[in-house]
Amino acid sequence: MTVASQAESGRLDRLLGYLEQDPENLALVADAAACAFDAGHLDQCGVLLARYEAARPLPPGLIHLHGLLAMAHGEFDEALQRFESLGEQHGQPGVDYNIAYAHAMRGRYEAAAALDAAVLDAIPGAPALKLRGLHALGRLDDATQLGRAYVDRPDASPACVGAFATLLFDRGDPDGARRLAERAPDTADGLVITGLFALEAGDEARAAALMQRALQTNPREARATLGLGLCLLSGQQFDAAGGTLDDAASRLATHAGAWVAAGWAYLMGGRIGAARERFERAAALDRGFGEAHGALAVADALDGRADDARRHAQVAQRLDPSGLSAAFAQSLLAEQHGDTNKANEIRSIALNRPFGPDGRTLMQVLTARGQRES
Structure with missing residues (x-):
């Protein structure tokens, strides 16, 4: 457990203690649900959201939290129902990003490929998601242009660098792919690309170990x-x-x-x-x-x-x-x-x-x- 999650767990314990004294306080229920999610106590978060929803309809912030909880459980269709019910909050970068992410996890990449500049600027993971979306849709020139615009920035995320490494590998640029994979060594993309080069060099044991690490990093990584x-x-x-x-x-x-x-x-x-x-x-x-x-x-x-x-x-x-x-x-x-x-x-x-x-x-x-x- 990280220091941050330990702190959130301590705060959650305090909030639950307050709720024992004031069980009808829905503001406390909402705070405790958000705190439980941040602390990684997903089941507790679900219980608290259900408790709130039994008393009154969830406000937009808790609807969004319910969508995040569904995604954490791998229930992407449920997450989409929650996010898309937000109505007027459509167009907010965080909501648009999460909708695109949930669609991508269901193999639908159009929303990811369509993420606009407002989302790309506001959400650190958005450039990588859009790059993957463009790549998956076969829009390789657009994906390459996007990748080149982001990977050399000082704040480029390892996820974006790794995704661009995969794109360059697919486009037949092994030197570029290797260079970028070395910059993102702990991402699933970086591990897979490095593993492929190890396999091509005949080092099956190292290649297999890298692929296993990639799957531990992201069990959904089909590559x-x-x-x-x-x-x-x-x-x-x-x-x-x-x-x-x-x-x-x-x-x-x-x-x-x-x-x-x-x-x-x-x-x-x-x-x-x-x-x-x-x-x-x-x-x-x-x-x-x-x-x-x-x-x-x-x-x-x-x-x-x-x-x-x-x-x-x-x-x-x-x-x-x-x-x-x-x-x-x-x-x-x-x-x-x-x-x-x-x-x-x-x-x-x-x-x-x-x-x-x-x-x-x-x-x-x-x-x-x-x-x-x-």
């Missing part, structure tokens, strides 16, 4: 779950990797790279049908994603479907001439000639064998692209 799945995949724990990557891909929903990574876990585990389902989902989400078609070509080649493999490989090479999966599929077609034992041998070394003119491995490609949406 950390995705990163942990990539660590399991690199360690050839294919069953565990498949389940973990499925979880990440389901929560990221429209993230084609996550579905490709999940598919590779199943493919490496010998479950070609399950892998194909995930590759097909990735290709449907982003028809221009060459690695999805290349992965389908590999699955078809391993399954003895040479014509389908060639077709998918041609599509993949047209979309991404430097794509590794398509090149790997062509190698399979040239080498195996339907030899199942050969296919199993190739599958067992596929992740970590250097392949291609730049010496990349499939694991490095999955680490770099699995975190990107395409």
Whole structure:
């Protein structure tokens, strides 16, 4: 418990003592509810709010507090109902920020992307929230412009710096991503990005530890779950990797790279049908994603479907001439000639064998692209 929360707990005890002497004093109930929330006594806060509401309708300040309590419990739809019932208080920076945050936690980012200058100036966490909203909606140029406007300010929050690191990673700027992640080492974003670089360098243990720390920092961080799945995949724990990557891909929903990574876990585990389902989902989400078609070509080649493999490989090479999966599929077609034992041998070394003119491995490609949406 922090010094501040200890002080609030002491104040709460005093307020509750006063309430025992004056149980009908609703002003004391309101003060005690706010104090309980600040002290982290969420259940006590809920009891006090219910006590007030049983006597009379909540005033705007307590409606807002009830919304904050709902968010603290992860009840974001309930929080939105409370915030949006405030009526005339719409337009106040704190209310607008909390509405945008609750929507973002439900996977709806339009309100976050629309946060205006008044909110950005008044609420320290608002620039990071808006940056994430723009990023999630695919407005990458707008997100980059916003990030550059804020991250070099003396008062830039670690959350904003970390969010911008993730954006730069997705935009193919590893040097910028690494530099910013080092400035936000204790944020979930910073931990994930640093972990991905560790994984790409072959340090699976450090990468996994960083992903676990990211999940402790923010259990809802789907990218950390995705990163942990990539660590399991690199360690050839294919069953565990498949389940973990499925979880990440389901929560990221429209993230084609996550579905490709999940598919590779199943493919490496010998479950070609399950892998194909995930590759097909990735290709449907982003028809221009060459690695999805290349992965389908590999699955078809391993399954003895040479014509389908060639077709998918041609599509993949047209979309991404430097794509590794398509090149790997062509190698399979040239080498195996339907030899199942050969296919199993190739599958067992596929992740970590250097392949291609730049010496990349499939694991490095999955680490770099699995975190990107395409």
